Amino acid sequence: MPDKILPRESAQPRTKSSSSYCVPVSEIITVRETEADSRTKDNGRWQKMSQKATEAYPYAFTVSCVKRARQHHWRCNDVTFHCADGTVCQQWVQTIRDQLSALTRRPKHLLVYINPYGGKQQGKRIYEEKVAPLFSRASISTNVIVTEHANHARDHLKTDVDLKKYDGVVCVGGDGMFSEIVHGLISRTQRDSGVEQNHAEEKLVPCGIRIGIIPAGSTDCICYATVGINDPVTSALHIIVGDSQPLDVCSVHHNNTFLKYSVSLLGYGFYGDVLTDSERKRWMGPVRYDFSGVKMFLTHNYYEGTVCSTCQHSGQLYSGDSQDFQMDDNISSSEYGSDWRMIRGKFLAINAASMSCACPRSPKGLSPAAHLADGTTDLIIVRKCSRINFLRHLLRHTSKDDQFDLSFVEVHRVRKFHFTPRYCESDWDLRQGSGEAGPGKRLFRRICRDHPACGCTPAHSNWNCDGEILPHANIQVGVHCQLIQLFARGIEEASVFEDLGSHSAM
């Protein structure tokens, strides 16, 4: 049998306009024998067959398969095929089952973590109502854990789980929950392989198990940027068909201490401040980001420091395509050393986007051309400018205009970068009150930090690491190419939807 079902004479689909239906085996969820009823649901519509036709084709089987809908949504669609002969009908069912069992990339056993408090606190309901029935139809067995506290999933994965029992780990929640899973799996893999995470230059071992994201958070940017939409049913179907999408991961160190991994955004300045402010407003739900976004835009803090970056890796020059980016040269960036670029100045935002960071708020994302798995991160530097100019930059994230095509914005595709804030060799020491600054200056900075109404800009921001606040401003970042794998396939081209969306009749 070919890899597509093309029923012609022997099995007839019940559609009004066509006598055959084309379904790629790779997109079949399940098949079952069904009653040759005179009324069945095909293609999402109820179809009625005449008494005569029902008598001519008394046997039937139903194929549940992927159907593409608008804006990258996938749905599960039932198509019923009718046969004149019962043996032929059984042969079809058996052959399709055999073909499905030959698909070795499909998961059979999944470990599922649900964050009941993410986003609008709907994680449990979303999983039970929309996802569990699909997993069960696809004969996937699950071990479901509803988390009881923050870092429950991370610590469970780090130490307690026998990962050999599973073909994948699924997280139901937002980007923060995904980050927990990533930290648990990467730490576990390094520990099992004897790799020391505290060494910034260490080559990390890729994780051998795929991760699925059922979006139920506030931003869901990792799901949105890897699937094209934050929709639980779509994500469940990508898991069921066994998609694979490798993903780069940034490691963040402070001196020789490992801090965190990041897969989406590492943001200092604006996005760090928005996150810090919004964490105090968690009770507001997802709208907290809009509230804090407007507030921090009006506050207009800028920060001084030095960013050093390199696009070189393992002794080889990066040869990627950087023509998408405007390189602005009226600024104080300069080359130092052979492969490191140093940029010093006053910044409204320093963002490293390892993926586009597309999300419903910004469907093209922070860096629309960022690659998911090329071993680089897009370092976006927004220099101090007027409020109106910064607003122009921000608003371009929501329109077709290029947010980088502004004199105060520059972008570099890099493999490593360091950031050192001005005034502090050790930000942590300063925060603890034991920095280099004299007591008078220290007291003054503390007053500024505790009473922002005094009007001066604080000396430091925080790093927003995939939606979590980091305790140090001074960090070193390196990209680890394709360290993890998702149950996803990247964003499908519109043509795939046009060609396959209607399952063109043959």
Ligand SMILES: Nc1ncnc2c1ncn2[C@@H]1O[C@H](COP(=O)(O)OP(=O)(O)OP(=O)(O)O)[C@@H](O)[C@H]1O
């Ligand atoms: N049972 C729990 N109780 C409290 N916090 C939890 C629990 N389980 C997980 N968490 C934490 O909740 C935080 C937020 O969760 P999640 O990412 O799911 O939602 P969100 O913050 O609303 O969405 P997003 O990250 O997309 O903005 C995560 O950092 C996670 O560590």
Ligand SMILES: CCCCCCCCCCCCC/C=C/[C@@H](O)[C@H](CO)NC(=O)CCCCC
């Ligand atoms: C004045 C209004 C102008 C509007 C401008 C809109 C610009 C939107 C850009 C969207 C960037 C999303 C970056 C995603 C980061 C995630 O890793 C992180 C975890 O979920 N989310 C946040 O930190 C939440 C941060 C949300 C910031 C808005």
Ligand SMILES: [Ca+2]
């Ligand atoms: Ca990348």
